[in-house]
Amino acid sequence: MDIAIIGWGSLIWDLEILEAQVNPRWQRGVGPTLPLEFSRVSPKRQKALALIVDPDHGTECATSLVVSKRSTLEQAVEDLAARERAPLDRIGYASRGGNWRSTVSGLEPRLEAWFEEQGFSGAVWTDLPGNFQAETGTAFSIAAAVDYLSTLQGTSLLEAKRYIELAPEETMTALRKTLGTEDWWANVPLEPNLEQTS
Numbered sequence: 721m722d723i724a725i726i727g728w729g730s731l732i733w734d735l736e737i738l739e740a741q742v743n744p745r746w747q748r749g750v751g752p753t754l755p756l757e758f759s760r761v762s763p764k765r766q767k768a769l770a771l772i773v774d775p776d777h778g779t780e781c782a783t784s785l786v787v788s789k790r791s792t793l794e795q796a797v798e799d800l801a802a803r804e805r806a807p808l809d810r811i812g813y814a815s816r817g818g819n820w821r822s823t824v825s826g827l828e829p830r831l832e833a834w835f836e837e838q839g840f841s842g843a844v845w846t847d848l849p850g851n852f853q854a855e856t857g858t859a860f861s862i863a864a865a866v867d868y869l870s871t872l873q874g875t876s877l878l879e880a881k882r883y884i885e886l887a888p889e890e891t892m893t894a895l896r897k898t899l900g901t902e903d904w905w906a907n908v909p910l911e912p913n914l915e916q917t918s
Contacts, residue, residue: 721815723788723796724838726751726845728891729771730883731803732784738803741796742786749890751783752834752843754827757893758865758884760848761855764805767872768880769865769895771887772848773824777860782890788844793819796844804846812847816840823849865895870904881908 725731725742732746755778762770772778788796797811804810812822816835820828824847831843852860856868872880884896899905 721791721793721841722839723790723793723842723844724751724785724840725788725796725800726754726783726785726843728754728756728781728783729887731786731846732888733886735786736803738799741789741799743789744786746784746786748784748888749782750838751785752831753780754783754830755779756781756783756891757860758895759850759852759860761851761868765883766876766879767855768876768883769852769869770848770883771891771893772850773822773827773845774850775824775826776850777894779893781892784888784890785843793842793844796842800844800846806846806848810847811844813842813844815842821847823847862894862898866898866902869899877908878911881905881910885910 735742735744754773755775756771757774757778758769758771759774759777760770760772762768790796790799793813793815797808797813801808801811814820814828814831850860858864869880884899
């Protein structure tokens with residue numbers, strides 16, 4: 721099988737242990753267009769906001785891909801789960817006209833169309849759910865996300881800044897656009913840090 725690993729966030733700047741199992745050259749902007757937003761509070765990113773597929777709040781963004789060296793979807797799922805340090809059921813997958821798993825409804829038709837266009841026989845992606853309301857007690861909105869980020873301090877704020885700013889430019893979500901107009905956000909330094917997981 722020709723299996724694509726779809727990425728839109730930290731995978732693009734740090735494949736980490738996944739690098740040995742893929743052709744590490746990213747094909748930028750040729751993955752399926754997906755509704756993305758920084759709407760997950762990430763415990764492993766020191767409570768920064770992480771990108772997820774979010775059909776309720778997301779902006780349609782181009783994604784990118786690397787090609788797996790694996791011959792089965794199961795192997796590709798295991799590889800991505802190891803990189804993300806996530807359980808196997810938090811990795812979505814699809815094969816052309818066949819197997820399918822995602823916590824997000826409505827992705828199957830657009831992936832089938834993408835398979836026809838790009839010629840891949842399968843794809844895997846990180847399939848983490850939104851948790852903003854559960855973590856903060858407030859329903860997600862752009863204003864609520866900006867307010868939440870403004871409460872972060874120290875390394876949590878630095879990690880939030882780093883993660884959002886290092887996301888590829890094609891991942892231009894509503895939150896990212898809004899933060900680009902916020903003076904306080906512009907004044908948060910962008911500092912390198914060790915890669916975390918979502």
